[in-house]
Amino acid sequence: MSSNESSSTPVKSTGLHVGAIKPGVAKKDPILVADGVHRQFGGLVAVDVEHVEIPRNAITALIGPNGAGKTTFFNLLTGFDQPDRGAWSFNGNSLAKLSAFKVARRGLIRTFQLTKALGLLTVMDNMKLGSTEQTGEKLSASLFPFLWKKKEIEIEAKALEILTRFKLDTKRDDFAASLSGGQRKLLEMARALMTNPELVMLDEPMAGVNPALTQSLLDHILNLKKDGMTVLFVEHDMQMVRHIADWVIVMAEGKVVAEGSPDEVMKNTAVIDAYLGSHQDIDLGAVTGRITLPKISKEK
Numbered sequence: 001m002s003s004n005e006s007s008s009t010p011v012k013s014t015g016l017h018v019g020a021i022k023p024g025v026a027k028k029d030p031i032l033v034a035d036g037v038h039r040q041f042g043g044l045v046a047v048d049v050e051h052v053e054i055p056r057n058a059i060t061a062l063i064g065p066n067g068a069g070k071t072t073f074f075n076l077l078t079g080f081d082q083p084d085r086g087a088w089s090f091n092g093n094s095l096a097k098l099s100a101f102k103v104a105r106r107g108l109i110r111t112f113q114l115t116k117a118l119g120l121l122t123v124m125d126n127m128k129l130g131s132t133e134q135t136g137e138k139l140s141a142s143l144f145p146f147l148w149k150k151k152e153i154e155i156e157a158k159a160l161e162i163l164t165r166f167k168l169d170t171k172r173d174d175f176a177a178s179l180s181g182g183q184r185k186l187l188e189m190a191r192a193l194m195t196n197p198e199l200v201m202l203d204e205p206m207a208g209v210n211p212a213l214t215q216s217l218l219d220h221i222l223n224l225k226k227d228g229m230t231v232l233f234v235e236h237d238m239q240m241v242r243h244i245a246d247w248v249i250v251m252a253e254g255k256v257v258a259e260g261s262p263d264e265v266m267k268n269t270a271v272i273d274a275y276l277g278s279h280q281d282i283d284l285g286a287v288t289g290r291i292t293l294p295k296i297s298k299e300k
Contacts, residue, residue, distance in 0.1 A: 062235075111188045123187060202231065
């Protein structure tokens with residue numbers, strides 16, 4: 001894909017919901033559905049999601065002020081934490097009580113706000129660890145290279161193809177610890193693709209990233225959708241949300257308080273209240289996303 005194509009305005013998916021837009025609105029083709037998911041830490045209710053659905057083959061942004069419960073909700077959905085109660089399903093199959101590695105094998109992969117690249121391994125080794133199809137990982141088979149060598153070559157070729165796409169192929173033999181923060185974000189996203197996921201969940205993919213790599217990360221997120229995957233990401237930069245998201249879900253105090261298209265959500269008084277503390281006649285994107293709005297003349 002040319003740079004001109006990658007930097008062009010993304011084609012947004014529409015018609016994702018059924019009926020009137022409200023928190024928990026049904027989707028035409030949901031890939032992930034959560035009901036009554038509740039998580040409490042002592043006296044603090046971190047997550048209390050009554051019902052939410054994630055539309056398939058779309059980019060959905062999960063936004064909300066700090067402490068809204070977004071990352072905790074991510075942890076619950078992906079098996080890194082367990083709720084006090086609730087149920088959720090992926091492709092119609094329950095994920096409740098499954099450990100994180102079993103959730104990943106179902107095709108639901110997440111990245112972290114603080115990257116989890118293994119710094120003392122090379123970039124290529126980090127990539128190969130993401131593959132779930134290596135027979136040689138079994139102790140008995142590892143003793144006989146002829147059982148796994150061919151697969152190892154295939155995995156390495158796949159890893160190199162993905163690294164090339166992410167412009168990390170020249171770093172293949174470097175230790176992951178030597179990469180910049182933005183490059184580690186790219187590596188984590190690239191490693192996620194080694195599992196052939198259906199749903200990729202990104203926790204603040206732009207946090208701590210040098211502005212020089214921002215466009216590259218945006219393009220890669222858009223390409224996930226073009227390649228047939230579904231994306232759910234947590235983000236605070238409303239400029240990014242408005243640019244790439246097809247659908248936005250807003251959390252505040254552990255609850256889903258609003259849903260809709262980016263433009264609709266950023267003008268929603270409940271959303272503005274969650275961010276700014278009082279209802280104001282303002283577009284939220286202008287406050288948190290550095291979007292320049294045209295001046296509107298008051299003259300009739």
